[in-house]
Amino acid sequence: MxxxxxxxxxxxxxxxxxxxxxxxxxxxxxxxxxxxxxxxxxxxxxxxxxxxxxxxxxxxxxxxxxxxxxxxxxxxxxxxxxxxxxxxxxxxxxxxxxxxxxxxxxxxxxxxxxxxxxxxxxxxxxxxxxxxxxxxxxxxxxxxxxxxxxxxxxxxxxxxxxxxxxxxxxxxxxxxxxxxxxxxxxxxxxxxxxxxxxxNGCVVKLIRYLGRAAHAGGAPHKGVNALSAAMLGLSAINAQRETFRDEDAIRVHPIITHGGDLVNIIPAEVRMETYVRGRTPDAILDAEKKVDRALRAGALAMGADVEIRSLPGYxxxxxxxxxxxxxxxxxxxxxxxxxxxxxxxxxxxxxxxxxxxxxxxxxxxxxxxxxxxxxxxxxxxxxxxxxxxxxxxxxxxxxxxxxxxxxxxxxxxxxxxxxxxxxxxxxxxxxxxxxxxxxxxx
Ligand SMILES: [Zn+2]
CATH class of the missing domain: 3.40.630.10 (Zn peptidases)
Structure with missing residues (x-):
């Protein structure tokens, strides 16, 4: 044969x-x-x-x-x-x-x-x-x-x-x-x-913004809006994009998996997932730092808390x-x-x-x-x-x-x-x- x-x-x-x-x-x-x-x-x-x-x-x-x-x-x-x-x-x-x-x-x-x-x-x-x-x-x-x-x-x-x-x-x-x-x-x-x-490789993040619920019509000033904090966090991530080098092939693509509970309540909890992908472990670590910083910025602006869980990706x-x-x-x-x-x-x-x-x-x-x-x-x-x-x-x-x-x-x-x-x-x-x-x- x-x-x-x-x-x-x-x-x-x-x-x-x-x-x-x-x-x-x-x-x-x-x-x-x-x-x-x-x-x-x-x-x-x-x-x-x-x-x-x-x-x-x-x-x-x-x-x-x-x-x-x-x-x-x-x-x-x-x-x-x-x-x-x-x-x-x-x-x-x-x-x-x-x-x-x-x-x-x-x-x-x-x-x-x-x-x-x-x-x-x-x-x-x-x-x-x-x-x-x-x-x-x-x-x-x-x-x-x-x-x-x-x-x-x-x-x-x-x-x-x-x-x-x-x-x-x-x-x-x-x-x-x-x-x-x-x-x-x-x-x-x-x-x-x-x-x-x-x-690309990636790390993966589970994110939770925690605010305070309040009556959305009667007393929104008593609440801390976790959805607003999350949106500011997302905007801050987007503002990072010009700092990602082409050769590092960074991809960050968050989704919101929970955006609030009821429409007449100021959202007290918002959950998100994202990958941070890149060509090398170093590039991923660098981008990840910026993403974490951006996520904190959303919490800082609104006086909310943010919990960032980093999970091993690929x-x-x-x-x-x-x-x-x-x-x-x-x-x-x-x-x-x-x-x-x-x-x-x-x-x-x-x-x-x-x-x-x-x-x-x-x-x-x-x-x-x-x-x-x-x-x-x-x-x-x-x-x-x-x-x-x-x-x-x-x-x-x-x-x-x-x-x-x-x-x-x-x-x-x-x-x-x-x-x-x-x-x-x-x-x-x-x-x-x-x-x-x-x-x-x-
Ligand atoms: Zn596939």
């Missing part, structure tokens, strides 16, 4: 399973679940793993599902990852009417791709030609949302971190993994395959260039043609693959197949072959390259590309982000 022949067989195996793989992706599209609540989706993945002959580990960081395929020969472990969770987009046509959950970021295609890769690798017996192990890992809660809800889970001791991969890392579920790869769907039609050099993503080369070659030779495959620079979104990319070689490229604007009502997987099948093939082919024969390729990457942080250093940094400041403007 030569390597290209096996790759051809893997592509054919995915094509043979076409209807099943697309069916999985569409089923998850119509049954979206938010992070750390992906119970149905996790069950679907676990059942599928069992059908393929695995004994999956379940309930990892609440909903994660992991299956390991071992070659029986010593070598590194490559994790192929898909994310289970959705967003909330209330008016999405395939959304859940009760929860608002909707797959407006294509994670349904990630799971279809992951399961498609697993099927193809099992169907072809590819592991016979590899060394080391392939882990198929469906992971929870990549979207860092419902922050108050998750912060409560932290208080209850059910989580330490609010994102899926940081929590899985902490719990040791990546201890046996040497390198990791996943593919995110994109709605860009050209190029069809894109590898960013890097993505590390900037640094894609491993050697893994990227393998992936790009496979995409150009087996899936598309070279002109459809491109590098791009920095991206300003964030992902917890960034966290993995600091403790092991990791790859998080984008492949076409979706239509619409990400995180909006328009988004869906419009091209099934590109959105569901191509990622399944790309994951399988790249795993084969990494672990082929005696896994020389993976070994070389592990020797040359040392992790930026040990797991302990990573956890220490993230734990250090946690703090609560209470500032009194009175």
């Amino acid at each position: 030569d390597r290209d022949h096996l790759k051809q067989q893997l592509c054919e195996a995915v094509d043979r399973r076409r209807d099943e793989i697309i069916g999985i992706g569409e089923d998850i599209m119509r049954n979206p679940e938010l992070g750390f609540k992906e119970f149905r989706t996790a069950r679907l993945v676990a059942d599928e793993f069992r059908r393929l002959g695995f004994e999956p580990e379940e309930g990892l960081a609440i909903t994660g599902v992991k299956a390991t395929l071992s070659s029986g020969r010593p070598g590194p472990t490559v994790a192929l990852i898909g994310e289970l969770d959705s967003l909330i987009v209330w008016d999405h046509p395939h959304g859940n009417r009760e929860t608002g959950a909707a797959h407006a970021c294509g994670h349904n295609a990630q799971i279809a791709g992951l399961l498609g890769a697993a099927r193809a690798i099992v169907d072809t017996g590819a592991i016979e030609h590899l060394a080391g192990n392939v882990v198929f890992f469906a992971v929870p809660a990549e979207e860092y949302v419902e922050v108050e809800y998750r912060a409560r889970l932290v208080e209850e001791g059910k989580l330490e971190f609010l994102g899926g991969k940081p929590e899985l890392l902490r719990l040791g579920h990546f201890d046996d993994v040497d390198m990791a790869m996943m593919i995110h769907t994109s709605s860009t039609t050209e190029p069809k395959v894109e590898v960013a050099e890097s993505c 590390f900037p993503l640094v894609n491993n260039s050697n893994m990227a080369d393998l992936f790009k070659r496979n995409s150009a030779e087996f899936l598309f043609s070279p002109e459809h495959v491109r590098d791009c620079g920095h991206r300003t979104g964030s992902t917890d693959m960034g966290d993995l990319s600091h403790v092991m070689p990791a790859l998080h490229p984008a492949m076409a197949g979706a239509f619409g604007d990400g995180h909006s009502r328009d988004w869906y997987i419009a091209n099934h072959d590109e959105g569901y099948l191509a990622p399944a093939k790309a994951l399988a082919l790249t795993a084969v390259d990494l672990l082929w024969s005696d896994a020389a390729e993976a070994q070389r990457i592990l020797e040359n590309d040392r992790p930026r942080l040990s797991k302990e250093e990573y956890l220490q940094f993230q734990r250090g982000v946690y703090r609560t400041e209470r500032y009194s403007g009175a």
Whole structure:
């Protein structure tokens, strides 16, 4: 068996399973679940793993599902990852009417791709030609949302971190993994395959303005208006924007999640959430200081209190260039043609693959197949072959390259590309982000 022949067989195996793989992706599209609540989706993945002959580990960081395929020969472990969770987009046509959950970021295609890769690798017996192990890992809660809800889970001791991969890392579920790869769907039609050099990291803030309630008509002078304090805080954040340097790619995008209780009462409590994103940890820390200062300014102006809880977010993503080369070659030779495959620079979104990319070689490229604007009502997987099948093939082919024969390729990457942080250093940094400041403007 030569390597290209096996790759051809893997592509054919995915094509043979076409209807099943697309069916999985569409089923998850119509049954979206938010992070750390992906119970149905996790069950679907676990059942599928069992059908393929695995004994999956379940309930990892609440909903994660992991299956390991071992070659029986010593070598590194490559994790192929898909994310289970959705967003909330209330008016999405395939959304859940009760929860608002909707797959407006294509994670349904990630799971279809992951399961498609697993099927193809099992169907072809590819592991016979590899060394080391392939882990198929469906992971929870990549979207860092419902922050108050998750912060409560932290208080209850059910989580330490609010994102899926940081929590899985902490719990040791990546201890046996040497390198990791996943593919995110994109709605860009050209190029069809894109590898960013890097993505923003972030810290996350939960903010509470506390004023004093009073009759809004009869005696507003007796109140302290928490909503006015919050709005001044937001204005002060906006005034900082000209101080953010382009090269730091700062993004600050607060929302008000509670703006008052009743219209005839001066608001006594207003709650907000925000990320502070940036290209490097230093840039994020600098912007974060300005944001905190701005938030205090709102409280000072009104004589209100503000409580600022800083929560560990995600590390900037640094894609491993050697893994990227393998992936790009496979995409150009087996899936598309070279002109459809491109590098791009920095991206300003964030992902917890960034966290993995600091403790092991990791790859998080984008492949076409979706239509619409990400995180909006328009988004869906419009091209099934590109959105569901191509990622399944790309994951399988790249795993084969990494672990082929005696896994020389993976070994070389592990020797040359040392992790930026040990797991302990990573956890220490993230734990250090946690703090609560209470500032009194009175
Ligand atoms: Zn997203």
